[in-house]
Amino acid sequence: MQDQNSPAADSDLSLEDLLVAVGRERDRQAFGVLFGHFAPRLKTYLRRLGCESGGAEELVQEVMLLVWRRAETYDPAQASAGTWVFTIARNKRIDALRREQRPEIDPDDPALVPEPQQPADRRIEVKESSGRLRAALKDLPPEQAALLRMAYFEDKPHSLISIENGIPLGTVKSRLRLAVERLRKALRDVE
Amino acid sequence: MTRPSHHPGDMLLIDYAGGGLCEGASLAVATHMAYCPACRHAVSEMEAVGGALLDELEPEPLSPGCLEALMARLDREGPRTERPAPSCRAAPFPPPRYPEPLRSYLRGRLAADGTLGAGGWRFIQPGMRGINLISEAAGTTRLVRMRGGVAVPRHTHGGIELTVVLEGGFSDEFGSFGPGDLAVGDCSLNHAPVSDPEGCLCLNATIGGLRLTGPVGRLLNRFIRF
Structure with a gap:
C-alpha cells in the first residue's frame, strides 16, 4: 500500500518529521518507518534491562502503541524523536518491570513555578x-x-x-x- | 515565588532521567522540579542523552510479523487517540497548593480549600507528625509536619534521604531551606536541623538498597533523618 501522498514516501524525512506526520495525520506508513528504526533499538534497551526476548518484544509493541497514541502531543521544538521515545520507553518499563509509578511534573500544572521567560521555538x-x-x-x-x-x-x-x-x-x-x-x-x- | 537554592545535583538528576531511582526518591526529585525551572531544564538535557544513547544501541531484530500484529491492533483501536488533558483547561481558583506529581499522591487527603486535612497524621516525636505516602522495599516516603522551633535529633542510618520543603522551612549549619529546596542527606553528616518559627511541611524519601561503607565520595552534603 504505497501512498504517494504520505509524507513517509519521501525518504529524506527525519524521524521528527515522521513522528509529527503520525500525530497530525495518523500516517501509517510514517509509523512503519518509525517502527523499523525504534523497535529493534527498544528491544535491545529492554533486554539490557533484564527482559527476556519474548517479553521484550511484547513490551516493544506496548511502547510503540503509546508512540502511536501520543504522537500528537510530540513537540519537535522541545525534543528529538529519540528523546521522546526514550522517555516513553523508560516510563513503560518502570511500570511493567518494576510495577511502580513514574512521578513526573505536569507541564500544564497551574502550581508549577514557571520558567523566567517563555521558551522560544527551539x-x-x-x-x-x-x-x-x-x-x-x-x-x-x-x-x-x-x-x-x-x-x-x-x-x-x-x-x-x-x-x-x-x-x-x-x-x-x-x-x-x-x-x-x-x-x-x-x-x-x-x- | 522565589526559586529554590538547594538542588538535587547532577548525580540524582541523571538517576531520575535514566529511570534508576525508586518511586519515592523520584517523587522527591520531581516535586523539586515543579519548583525549579533550572532542574527541569537539566533533566530534559539528560533525557536527550538517553535519547542519543537509545539511538546508538545495536538494533536487535524483532520476530517477523511484529509490525503487522501491531498494525492490526491499531485497526482495532479505530481513529480515537489518547488525547491529553486539554492544556487550556480553566485554571482552578485558588491555584492548587501542592504541585504535581505530589498532588496525585495526596488524593483523598486534601480539604476543599486545597490544604491537607487533619486526619491520618501519626506521631513521630514531640512536635513532629507524619503521613506515609509510599511504602516500598527502598523505604518509606512520607509527609512530615513540624511545629516551629523543633529540633531533629541526631542519628545515623544506612541510606540517602531526600527532603523537599513544601511550606515553612528549616535551618542547619549548611543553610536555610525554604519551599522547593531539596536537601540530600547521607550518613556521613551529623547535624541538627531546626524548623523555622512558622513550622515546616516537607516530603521525605529514602533511596534504598544502599550499603555505603567507608568514607568514599561523601560529596552529598546533607544528613537529615526525620
Missing part, C-alpha cells in the same frame, strides 16, 4: 544539538561512556552501580560528572 536548535550530542558521545573516554550507559540501561541509582561494579562511589561520581559536563557543553554549544 526546533532547529534541537536538531543541531542532537548532532553535537551524538558526536560528543562518540568522543567520551571509554570509562565515562561505560558508566553513562549503566546510568541509563541499568535499573539502579549511581550509588548501587558503584557497589555492584566495585568502583568507588567517588570515582563513579567524578566520571559521570565529567561525562555530563562534556555532553552539556555539546548540547549548549559552548566550548
